[in-house]
Each structure stands twice: as C-alpha cells, then as structure tokens.
Amino acid sequence: MKRETLTASEPCPRADLFVSANIAGCTRSSVKRLFDEGNIRINGKAGKPSAAIKAGDVVEVVVPDAVSYSAKPEDIPIEIIYEDEDIAVVNKPQGMTVHAGNGNTEGTLVNALLFRLDNLSGINGVMRPGIVHRIDKDTSGLLVVAKNDGAHLSLSSQIEQKTCRRTYIALLEGIVKEDSGTISTYIGRSPQDRIKMAVVPPDKGKLAITDFKVLKRYKQGFTLCRFDLHTGRTHQIRVHARYMGHPVVGDPVYGVKKQKFSLNGQLLHAWRLQLVHPSSGKQMDFEAPLPDYFADILQKLTET
Numbered sequence: 001m002k003r004e005t006l007t008a009s010e011p012c013p014r015a016d017l018f019v020s021a022n023i024a025g026c027t028r029s030s031v032k033r034l035f036d037e038g039n040i041r042i043n044g045k046a047g048k049p050s051a052a053i054k055a056g057d058v059v060e061v062v063v064p065d066a067v068s069y070s071a072k073p074e075d076i077p078i079e080i081i082y083e084d085e086d087i088a089v090v091n092k093p094q095g096m097t098v099h100a101g102n103g104n105t106e107g108t109l110v111n112a113l114l115f116r117l118d119n120l121s122g123i124n125g126v127m128r129p130g131i132v133h134r135i136d137k138d139t140s141g142l143l144v145v146a147k148n149d150g151a152h153l154s155l156s157s158q159i160e161q162k163t164c165r166r167t168y169i170a171l172l173e174g175i176v177k178e179d180s181g182t183i184s185t186y187i188g189r190s191p192q193d194r195i196k197m198a199v200v201p202p203d204k205g206k207l208a209i210t211d212f213k214v215l216k217r218y219k220q221g222f223t224l225c226r227f228d229l230h231t232g233r234t235h236q237i238r239v240h241a242r243y244m245g246h247p248v249v250g251d252p253v254y255g256v257k258k259q260k261f262s263l264n265g266q267l268l269h270a271w272r273l274q275l276v277h278p279s280s281g282k283q284m285d286f287e288a289p290l291p292d293y294f295a296d297i298l299q300k301l302t303e304t
Contacts, residue, residue, distance in 0.1 A: 002063040008053045015042060016049035019061055026063075027157045030123065034061065071099075071129065073114035074106065080116065081286060086151040086278050087144055088117060088130075091288040094140040094265050099131055113145060120145065121152035132156055133166075133232060138252070138265025141168070142273040142288050154278035159232060167272035168227040168237055169215070169290060171297070172246040173256055175304075176223040180213040183240045187233040196253060197235045199243050208233040210240045218301040220260075222249060226271075237268060249297075267294050 004023055012018040016031045019040065026034075028049075034040050035049050039062040042051060053059070078096075082089040092098070092109055099110045113120060113130055120130030123146075130145040132155045144164075146152035158164035188205025190198035199205075209230035216224040223246060227237045235254070241247050242254040249255065250263035273286045290298070 004061040004063070006059040006061065008055055008057045008059070010055050012053040014049065015040070015047055015051040015053055015059065018053045019059060023061060023063075027153060027160050029156060029160060030153065034063065037064075039064065071108075071110050071114055072106065074111035075115050076107065076112035078109065078112045078116065081142075081288065082284075083117070086147055087155070088113070088147060089142060089144050089273065089286050091142055092135060092140060092270075094138050094291065094293075097137045098134045098143070117145075117147060119147045121147065121149045123149050123152045123156075133159055135270050136235065136238075136266075136268075138250075139168075139268045139270060140288075140291050140294075141270025142166075142286055143270065144273060144275060146278075151278040155275065158275055162230055163276065165272075165274040166229045166232075166270060167274075168229070169269045169271045169294075170225050170227060170237060170241065171249040171267040171294070172223045172225055172241055172244075173249055174221060174223065174246045175217055176212075176214050176225065176244065176246055178214070180211070183210045183212065183243065184208070185240070185243060187236060187239055197233070197239050199239060206233055207231060208236050208240065210236060212240075212244075217304045219304050220301050222301060224298065238266065261297055263293070267297065269294060 006022050016028045019031045020026045020028050032049050038046060040047060041060045043058055079091040080088050081091055097108045099108050110129060122129055132146050132152055133143060135141060135143055144155060146155055185199045185208055186202045186205035187197050187208040188200040190196040211228040213226045214223055215226055229236060238248055238251055238254045247255040248266040248268050250259060251266040269290055271288060275284055277284055
C-alpha cells in the first residue's frame with residue numbers, strides 16, 4: 001500500500017485532474033476508482049473527482065496493493081499473437097466472454113489467460129486480472145492484456161488519451177451511400193430496454209465518436225465497413241451502425257430480425273490494434289485476419 005499527501009500550490013478545477021497530474025501512473029479512470037473506494041480525502045474529508053481544488057488544500061491518496069486474483073485457471077485454447085514481460089496480444093474468438101460477470105465465472109478469456117500466462121496485472125481486481133479493455137462476447141479479434149500494473153497504467157492512459165488505436169471490420173445491412181464519415185453522438189442505457197445501449201441526449205450518456213470508411217459494397221445488399229474508435233463506449237460500433245440505419249449483420253441485439261445467414265453473433269471483428277509499448281516506447285502494430293466464418297460469407301457475395 002502506498003500513501004501520498006499532496007498540497008496544492010495553485011487552484012485546479014477538478015480533484016481527479018490534480019491527483020492524476022501529481023502521482024505518476026495514475027489515470028483519471030484509476031483515480032475515479034480510488035475516489036469510489038474511499039481512498040482519497042480532501043482536507044481530511046471524503047471528496048469527489050469533480051471537486052475544485054484550492055491553493056493550500058491537502059489531498060491524501062491511498063493506493064492499495066494489487067489484489068491477487070482468484071479466478072480459476074482453465075486449459076482453454078487461445079491464440080496469443082504476441083507476448084513479452086509486459087503485455088500479451090490475444091486474438092479472441094467469437095463466443096468467448098472476456099471476464100466473469102452475470103453469473104458466468106468459467107470459460108472466459110481471463111480463465112484461459114490465467115492458465116497460459118505467468119503474470120497478470122491486479123489493478124482491475126480478482127475477476128478481471130490483466131484486462132485493460134474489452135470486446136463483446138460475440139465480437140472476434142484483438143485485445144491487449146497487461147502482465148503487470150505498470151503496463152496496465154500505461155495502456156489505460158493510452159486508451160484514455162486516444163493514442164491506442166483500435167480498428168474494426170464489420171459487414172453491415174444495406175448499402176451505405178457515403179464513402180466515409182464520422183458519427184458523433186452520446187451513448188447511454190436505452191430508456192426502453194435497460195439491457196441495451198442507445199443514442200441518447202447529452203445529459204443521459206457519454207460522448208461516443210466513431211469514424212467509418214466503406215471498403216466494399218455488394219449486390220446482395222450489404223456493405224463492408226472499417227470502423228476506427230475515438231472513444232470506447234459499450235457496444236459503440238453496434239449502436240452507431242444501427243444509428244446509421246445499417247446494423248451489423250448477425251447482431252442479435254441491434255440487428256434486423258430476419259437474418260440471411262446462419263450466424264452465432266455479429267460479423268464484427270477487431271482487426272487492428274496500434275499502441276506504444278509500455279517499457280520500450282516503441283510503436284507496435286498488430287493485425288488479425290478475418291475469422292473463417294466471416295471470410296466465407298464475403299466470398300459468397302458479389303461486389304457492385
């Protein structure tokens with residue numbers, strides 16, 4: 001456990017900004033978690049991330065030790081396309097949940113990682129060791145895993161600062177007329193169905209920005225698109241595709257009711273991942289080819 005006592009020499013509009021600027025490796029998201037857990041006090045009292053800091057204020061920060069994880073290792077085959085002492089890059093198959101939740105504690109990517117890797121960061125707790133970002137259960141493709149807390153903080157900061165770039169490939173229903181564009185909305189829980197996400201008013205959600213580019217159009221009434229994320233909201237691409245009027249093919253939640261193909265989930269693949277290595281500072285670029293079931297469907301289609 002590490003304790004830090006910070007005294008503000010000048011005002012700061014937000015406490016989370018003040019803490020993240022003065023403690024190395026602390027991102028705003030990790031600082032928020034410390035506030036939520038009661039580990040940050042301002043002038044001896046519990047504070048909020050949005051609290052304004054005045055000159056002379058004393059901020060006490062307790063950073064707990066990383067918790068040892070208790071998820072069960074399982075011998076589940078996974079494709080690790082890169083690994084070193086700090087990170088591992090995994091090509092997750094469709095149908096695999098990233099970590100435990102909603103009563104699902106076995107068969108997850110975390111269970112497989114615990115079996116395959118010697119170390120994982122403990123920042124996200126006992127059920128999500130090493131997990132810096134997620135992709136949906138029925139989305140395939142790349143995600144990076146942190147093997148120690150320093151790497152985790154670095155990767156989290158890159159995602160927050162949008163220097164870690166994530167690119168997806170999806171097959172969409174219908175013909176997208178625009179060749180490219182940017183979708184900027186707010187995404188939050190659907191007021192009609194709390195299980196779903198939806199485009200909502202600014203005061204009901206968080207800003208979500210997605211770039212899209214058409215790769216191919218098909219005579220059968222489908223469009224292959226590339227999506228680049230600027231933010232990482234839950235179901236962001238799937239929600240934005242529906243918002244465009246062109247939901248992802250095979251999407252059981254946001255897609256059309258009558259599907260032309262027999263699929264186990266949406267045709268959405270995390271194709272490319274670009275990041276800066278936490279230790280070396282080297283720019284790294286990873287790509288994962290489309291899974292066979294996705295590529296097989298494209299081969300059956302005819303370009304316009």
